[in-house]
Amino acid sequence: MKHRRKKNNFSVPIASLGDIAFLLIIFFMVCSKFSQDVAIKLKPPTAPGLRELSAAAVTISIDEHDHIWIQDKEIPDVEAVEWGVRGMIKTKQGAKGRTVIFRCHNAVGKEVFEPVLEAIAKGGGLIAAMGEDGNREE
Amino acid sequence: MIKRKRQKSVSDIPVSSFSDIAFLLIIFFILTTTMTKEKGFTTDFPSGQVSMRAAQKNPTVAISGSDIRLNDHPLSHEQLFQKLLALKLGEKQKEQDRLVILETQGSLSYQRYYGIMATIAQASGVVAVVKESKM
Numbered sequence: 001m002k003h004r005r006k007k008n009n010f011s012v013p014i015a016s017l018g019d020i021a022f023l024l025i026i027f028f029m030v031c032s033k034f035s036q037d038v039a040i041k042l043k044p045p046t047a048p049g050l051r052e053l054s055a056a057a058v059t060i061s062i063d064e065h066d067h068i069w070i071q072d073k074e075i076p077d078v079e080a081v082e083w084g085v086r087g088m089i090k091t092k093q094g095a096k097g098r099t100v101i102f103r104c105h106n107a108v109g110k111e112v113f114e115p116v117l118e119a120i121a122k123g124g125g126l127i128a129a130m131g132e133d134g135n136r137e138e
Numbered sequence: 139m140i141k142r143k144r145q146k147s148v149s150d151i152p153v154s155s156f157s158d159i160a161f162l163l164i165i166f167f168i169l170t171t172t173m174t175k176e177k178g179f180t181t182d183f184p185s186g187q188v189s190m191r192a193a194q195k196n197p198t199v200a201i202s203g204s205d206i207r208l209n210d211h212p213l214s215h216e217q218l219f220q221k222l223l224a225l226k227l228g229e230k231q232k233e234q235d236r237l238v239i240l241e242t243q244g245s246l247s248y249q250r251y252y253g254i255m256a257t258i259a260q261a262s263g264v265v266a267v268v269k270e271s272k273m
Contacts, residue, residue, distance in 0.1 A: 018153070021160030028167035045249040047256035050177040062248075101176065106249040113248050114267065121183035130178040131252055136215050 040069050042105035046134025053128045056099040058088045060120060064105045066112045078115045085123030100125035179259035182233070183267060196235075196266070197225060201254055202243040219257045228262030238263035 040061045060081060061069040068075050070084045089098045100120050104113050120127055199218065200207040206214070208221055227236045238258045242251065258265050 014157070018157035018160055021157050021164060025160060025163050025167065028164065028171060045252035047179075047253050049260045050179060050256065052175045053178045053180070099180065101178075104248045104252075106247065106252070108248045110242060110246040110248075110251065113251070114242075117183060117267070126180060126182050128178055128180045129252060129255060130176045131256065133177060136219070136253065136257065 039072065040103070042103060043107075044103060045106040045131045047131050048134065048136050050131055050133055053101060053130060054096060054099070056101045056128060057092060057097065058085060058099075058125065059101040059103065060085070060116065061103040062105060062108050062113055062116060064107070066108060068116060078119050081116055081119035082123040085120050085125045089124060095126055098124055098126050099128050101128045101130055103130045179256055181255065181259050181265045183265060196237045196239055197222070197263075198239040198241060198268075199254060199258065200241040200243070201246065201250065203246075206254070215253065215257065218254075219261060222258060222261035222263060225261070225263075233264055236262060236264045237266045239266050239268055241268045 040063050042061060042063045059069075059071055063069065068078065068081065070081065070088075075081065075084065085100055089100070092098055100123075102117065102120065104116075117127060198209055200210070205212060206218055208218055213221065222238065227238070230236050238261075240254065240258070255265050
């Protein structure tokens with residue numbers, strides 16, 4: 001005799017899907033940072049043994065066309081770097097407060113990046129030079 | 139007269155599309171945010187006066203093109219790292235004693251400069267830059 005198997009109607013419980021989705025949104029909003037530097041095109045230099053840099057209030061970049069940027073604003077000359085840094089870190093305290101992240105395209109020449117480094121130092125900034133992990137070049 | 143009962147309108151907020159909107163927002167956040175932490179090294183460039191005073195007793199690294207010299211002795215990049223490690227700069231208390239003078243000559247790319255600065259920082263040295271000089 002053949003028994004007819006009862007068909008089970010399985011349905012995925014989706015009632016809590018919306019809640020999970022909103023929790024995920026909150027997670028992404030809290031622990032992510034919007035990239036401000038999309039417009040700044042640069043290839044960072046490489047070196048071994050680099051450490052993770054903590055977040056800093058000021059980011060100075062030099063792109064592949066030797067243009068200098070403070071945060072996401074292009075500045076006309078290197079003189080503005082010193083005053084920009086001075087102004088942005090004057091209310092901050094401690095080493096963390098005066099840290100300036102320096103991002104520079106790897107092919108930029110000394111005559112461009114050296115005055116910028118000097119200006120950051122003169123403005124009282126502690127330079128955190130950004131790069132990528134790689135081998136020590138000879 | 140027959141009183142007509144007004145039908146009560148059920149005013150529920152339509153929530154069926156909530157999860158779709160939420161997932162769209164998630165996709166937006168995933169695409170527009172960066173989770174990666176930036177890597178690098180931190181260095182405090184001392185003022186020119188400090189570096190001039192320190193230039194007499196602190197190690198001096200000179201770079202010119204592909205040539206690297208430590209206190210006027212030519213060496214490779216790896217050898218430079220080993221020599222700086224041997225100086226045990228990390229054990230020195232004063233920042234002035236940890237200064238490593240960096241002299242550069244001629245045109246130099248940031249990649250080359252960064253590599254040397256990273257090596258000095260890795261050996262717990264503090265970079266003090268000296269502007270263009272004769273090697």
